[in-house]
Amino acid sequence: MASDGRRRLLSGLWRPPFSGRSTTAILSVDAAGIAAAIDPTSRQRLASADFVKVQVSDRVGSIPRKLTFPDGSVFETGDNDAVDALIRSQSSRFAGLIHRLERFRPRLVLLVALVIGLCFAVYRFAVPALVEAAIVLTPPVVPKLMSRSVIASLDQAVLAPSELPPERQERLLQKFAALAAFAPRGAAAVEGNKPAAYTLNFRKGGMIGPNAFALPDGTIVLTDELVALSDGDEAILGVLAHEIGHVDHEHSLRQLYRAAGASALIMLIGGDIGSGTEDLLVQGSALLALSHSREAEREADRFSVELMHKAGHDPAAIGRFFELLRDKLDDKDGGGFLSTHPATPERIEETKRYVEEIVKGK
Ligand SMILES: [Zn+2]
Numbered sequence: 001m002a003s004d005g006r007r008r009l010l011s012g013l014w015r016p017p018f019s020g021r022s023t024t025a026i027l028s029v030d031a032a033g034i035a036a037a038i039d040p041t042s043r044q045r046l047a048s049a050d051f052v053k054v055q056v057s058d059r060v061g062s063i064p065r066k067l068t069f070p071d072g073s074v075f076e077t078g079d080n081d082a083v084d085a086l087i088r089s090q091s092s093r094f095a096g097l098i099h100r101l102e103r104f105r106p107r108l109v110l111l112v113a114l115v116i117g118l119c120f121a122v123y124r125f126a127v128p129a130l131v132e133a134a135i136v137l138t139p140p141v142v143p144k145l146m147s148r149s150v151i152a153s154l155d156q157a158v159l160a161p162s163e164l165p166p167e168r169q170e171r172l173l174q175k176f177a178a179l180a181a182f183a184p185r186g187a188a189a190v191e192g193n194k195p196a197a198y199t200l201n202f203r204k205g206g207m208i209g210p211n212a213f214a215l216p217d218g219t220i221v222l223t224d225e226l227v228a229l230s231d232g233d234e235a236i237l238g239v240l241a242h243e244i245g246h247v248d249h250e251h252s253l254r255q256l257y258r259a260a261g262a263s264a265l266i267m268l269i270g271g272d273i274g275s276g277t278e279d280l281l282v283q284g285s286a287l288l289a290l291s292h293s294r295e296a297e298r299e300a301d302r303f304s305v306e307l308m309h310k311a312g313h314d315p316a317a318i319g320r321f322f323e324l325l326r327d328k329l330d331d332k333d334g335g336g337f338l339s340t341h342p343a344t345p346e347r348i349e350e351t352k353r354y355v356e357e358i359v360k361g362k
Pocket residue numbers: 242246292297300341
């Protein structure tokens with residue numbers, strides 16, 4: 001092997017692609033790492049490529065090494081030591097390249113920061129947009145199936161049949177139907193002669209104590225314990241109006257979709273509800289039916305004030321119910337409406353302010 005400056009030269013044979021005929025050739029690798037097979041007499045380039053793209057056969061005893069160019073032509077040489085030296089010199093070139101990349105670390109840090117920023121933007125802006133799209137595109141059968149299975153699992157694990165006297169149930173059902181008729185979906189259901197948009201169900205709460213919750217399809221559950229705690233039907237109706245608010249603002253569905261994350265939402269929007277998504281929807285809705293964000297609670301409170309006022313009831317009922325709960329229950333009562341609907345002073349104050357706003361506005 002010869003070496004002039006940083007150019008390395010090897011002698012051997014060169015064979016064009018798909019040909020058995022070899023000709024004498026010189027392999028030259030220049031300082032830039034370009035390998036070329038050259039005809040020694042005409043100085044004509046027979047093949048050339050960056051050395052990285054040239055495939056070099058492994059060293060096996062004294063068997064000649066094959067250097068295959070991307071075009072399929074092959075340079076063959078018995079000078080095994082020279083080939084090894086060539087590989088070494090070229091690998092130090094790669095090391096140099098990596099070293100150069102490392103020196104540009106600030107650029108790499110910037111790139112990583114950009115990627116993280118992009119992920120955050122997707123989470124911050126794309127997920128809420130996907131949630132809204134999923135809600136619009138959710139076929140009505142999905143919340144219906146979800147609600148049915150949630151009720152079934154709650155009935156099995158927590159709830160028991162109501163022990164409220166039938167006439168008390170009947171009176172509450174009538175008042176509830178009259179109230180729901182003033183809600184956006186209630187009115188539509190009556191006009192279209194469709195099944196009721198909201199249905200009231202009575203249960204003994206057991207572990208969840210005095211409670212009320214709404215499922216995405218408009219199924220509302222009221223526990224005997226909450227009825228027993230209330231000082232009259234107005235307070236109960238205030239709570240039911242609040243639950244209608246959760247249904248109307250699609251709070252359960254929205255919260256569930258938010259928890260599902262972007263990939264599940266994309267599947268859902270695409271109409272591909274795999275078994276994984278299905279499990280998540282059913283189990284997730286069971287957990288989430290009982291808890292909402294503070295923002296969702298405020299929306300439902302305001303909805304209760306508005307709906308009660310529209311239906312000719314006491315708009316302050318929900319606020320008074322919170323005060324009643326606060327006074328009757330102490331902190332030892334872990335479960336119940338208070339655990340998911342904290343009767344904070346701010347919340348009570350805010351409801352009072354909104355009642356004034358609504359009543360004066362009329
Ligand atoms: Zn609520």
